[in-house]
Amino acid sequence: MATTPATAANSSSNGTAEAIMLELVDENGTTIGTAEKLAAHQPPGQLHRAFSVFLFDEQGRLLLQRRALGKYHSPGVWSNTCCGHPYPGEAPFAAAARRTYEELGISPSLMAEAGTVRYNHPDPASGLVEQEFNHLFVGMAQDRLHPDPEEVGETAFVTADELAERHARAPFSAWFMTVLDAARPAIRELTGTSAGW
Numbered sequence: 001m002a003t004t005p006a007t008a009a010n011s012s013s014n015g016t017a018e019a020i021m022l023e024l025v026d027e028n029g030t031t032i033g034t035a036e037k038l039a040a041h042q043p044p045g046q047l048h049r050a051f052s053v054f055l056f057d058e059q060g061r062l063l064l065q066r067r068a069l070g071k072y073h074s075p076g077v078w079s080n081t082c083c084g085h086p087y088p089g090e091a092p093f094a095a096a097a098r099r100t101y102e103e104l105g106i107s108p109s110l111m112a113e114a115g116t117v118r119y120n121h122p123d124p125a126s127g128l129v130e131q132e133f134n135h136l137f138v139g140m141a142q143d144r145l146h147p148d149p150e151e152v153g154e155t156a157f158v159t160a161d162e163l164a165e166r167h168a169r170a171p172f173s174a175w176f177m178t179v180l181d182a183a184r185p186a187i188r189e190l191t192g193t194s195a196g197w
Helices: 005-009 092-104 160-169 176-191
Strands: 021-025 031-036 048-056 062-067 082-084 109-122 129-140 152-158
Touching (some): 092 109, 092 152, 129 176
Parallel strands (some): 048 129
Antiparallel strands (some): 048 062, 062 152
């Protein structure tokens, strides 16, 4: 994994990973505490802050990623460009930019906030629960991708029609359609109506 100031600050000095902590929030998105990442996803789930990023190329195609097979949650499924959790006290925008760089090796261009969405999605395969207050971001992917193989198994740029075809035949993350639908107004503003989003 690429090292950034945030990851360096959230790992131990001897190089071993410490427990990853998430921000717990109320229904309004106000921080009310913290919890360890895996514990927050155990049924029934604890409502926590998250983010989802949707990046597009100059042709208005969405960058998807297939999550690496080694990931403990939703391995091997397709999802949006990048998603994750801010560290406690980290701004969602900064976390979204950080994780996009860590996972895909690019810095988003023209990234803008696209609202929030709250959802509760159990994952039948793992038994974990996504109980999230999710901050949405849209932007452009204008650099060459350098995916981290521990995070990303595959990437693809797709049109709206290609996404519909792929979604019908391939497994996607439980949260994907929820976050995509919530981000659509901002996506249309970024890509224009001709892109079909």
